[in-house]
Amino acid sequence: MKSFPFPRFASVLLFSLLVPFFAFAQTAEDFRTAAQEALTAFGVPGFSVGIIKDGKVVMAEGFGTRTAGKTEKVDGNTLFAIASNTKAFVASSIVKLHLEGQLDLDAPVRDYLPYFQVYDEYVSSHMMVRDLLCHRAGLGTFSGDVIWYKSALSAEQVIRQVMYLPQAYEWRSGYGYSNLMFITAGEVIRAVTGKSWDEYVRENFLQPLEMNRTQTSVTPLAELDNVATPHLSRHDNQPIPYVNWDNMGAAGGIISSAADMLKWLELQMAHGQWQGKTVFPEGLTATTWRPHNPLAGGTSFTSAGLGWFLRMREGHRLVNHGGGYDGMYSQVMMAPDDNLGVVVLTNSMTGLSGALANYIVNSYLGIATEGWLTDAVKQQERGNQAWDERHQERLNARVMNTSPSLPMASYAGEYFDPMYGKIEVKQQGETLELNFLTAPKLNATLSHWHYDTWLINWKETHAWFDFGTVQFELDNNRKVTGLGFDVPNDDIFFHEIKAEKQ
Incomplete structure (x- = not known):
């Protein structure tokens, strides 16, 4: 659902650049060791890791267990909610339709959804389909997620409520991570193709890539095996049920495995080619990986593309996205010019996925990784402390021995x-x-x-x-x-x- 660089998914690590002659891990066994250390350091139930380099799978393996207190092991085929990593599938669908001439990225959203309305009539009539995919719609980060969360409303009903949300910044002149705009993009796909976003993604990506275990709803999971359980990390890894996200599925509804996700990364880095077939047109990644909306802050270039985040790290181009679902976090990261892709899927709500993905990518790119795990755990502890302090502030403010004003x-x-x-x-x-x-x-x-x-x-x-x-x-x-x-x-x-x- 959510994405870097915000608290739900953020794992911003400080890497030392002062260590000469650093020995960089680049073997599957090195990464297995790092993964086992992370499993212990974060105290999580389990996770899976996928790495693809130069078109070859280095590893697609699991660590720990699917459910805390049980013995079923995680492996490369274990299913996890990938949450907001779904957005890249939806953005790729929109751009594919654009390149095929079925829709226009720069057409008003209202050409496809006449009922579309936001905080301002001019913005509502001029919002382009492209705007939906790069977080520049003028809505605040996560604003309006309370509309769809655990709600019986349909996707269209959710979109119809967006008009009541306040403007947070000037349209196209700021950044606010918006799940609601991706829900809208999903309904654009329906309007253009006559198919729901998930039907389109399944027919155009999942089936051609033989991502046979990947699901677009939690509904089938009860009938499947090798499925990870979501956990509340702040409550000693308490297992919790899956939550139905169907009404916001275009923003975060896919459930997948490390092995399946590596096929998706291989397709992306091969610009639409997979095992001798063309899955999407040439030029799609040139559009989705193009900077559309610069993010303020930080010391290096960072921008929102279409369904992806883009940054430079010591001369290397990175394309990534995080995901956060109830009880599960994930991270997908590519260094496309280095032909490297990494996916980490977890059944916990910690910074492990981002920390481990960064460690693996930096190891391949020759960027120092000393202290990566210690720094990541300390950041997690700081986040936990901030959460506790926010709650304690309210406990301290309580006035005891008062009564309600009215019957x-x-x-x-x-x-x-x-x-x-x-x-x-x-x-x-x-x-x-x-x-x-x-x-x-x-x-x-x-x-x-x-x-x-x-x-x-x-x-x-x-x-x-x-x-x-x-x-x-x-x-x-x-x-x-x-x-x-x-x-x-x-x-x-x-x-x-x-x-x-x-």
Whole structure:
């Protein structure tokens, strides 16, 4: 779902450049040793690693177990959610259709989806298909993900709610990572071809590449073997169920293996050729790997391409993307001019995938890797500490021995936000229930926190957030007017919900 360089997927490592005569690991056995060390250092259940160099598979292997506390081993064919690494498949689909003359990258989105609407009418009518794929639509990073998350809304219904999101920066003059725009791109594919994004990807990429284990939904996983289990890393690797992402599948719905993903990387680096056949037209990667939207910050060139991120590292061109799913992180990285591709798929929510992928790539490119694992673990610890501090700040702010301003029945009722939809607060005996009518998997009970703020006790465990409160907003006459959420996390923004009491 999410991508570098943001907290969910970020693994920004500091590599020393001062070590002369460094011995660079470049053999499968060296990388196996590094992978085993990472497995122990991060304390994760398992992961798989794929490496392809000069058109030959160096390794497609697993480390650790599919599920914490069980014995089934991960191997190169174990399935993991690749999340936002799906975006490269969707961007490649759009560009393939463009090169074949079936759509125009520079045509307005409304040529294909007349209902498309964002924060401004001029932007809505001039937003090009190309804009959807490079995070320059004017929406903030992860803004609106709360609309689709665990929701029963269809992809089209999600897109129709985008118009209520605020503008975060000038259109085409900034960067904001947007899953919603890739959901929109998926519906453009449907409008042009009459096929869903996943049908198109399967017919045009997965089948020609013989990516036979790769899935485009979690639904078939119950009938398949050799499937990794998602885990909550911050809760001692607690296994959690797969979450259905079908309504945002074009932004992050693919489930694949290291072995299958290496076929995808081989195709990319061969510019559309695979085992003697043409899978996509020449010129596709020249478009998807072209810088479209520069990212601010950092000391080296970094840009969003179409479905990829692009950067230079000590004279080497890198093409990469991260992925974050409930309980699983992944990293795909290519150095195409060096004919090198790496994929790391994990069943944990840690920085391991980015750290190990960077280590392998730097090893091949002759870039010093001393301290790579120590640095990565320290960064993970800093992230964990920041998470804990954010929650502790709220615990410290709690005022004990207060009472609600109003009788409990006064808080009950229906609340509505045009961006999100209906939320219901019901009184059940001596407690209140919080019901998200479009996303019942988010339902919770409420217990008094302080004043007119209540603690959200989720009925299900969630990967991206746990602690949260909701405040009942009152007007000057002590009448409940709305809800204000505080659910601290980096990905699903409940504070964007501004629900007014009906």
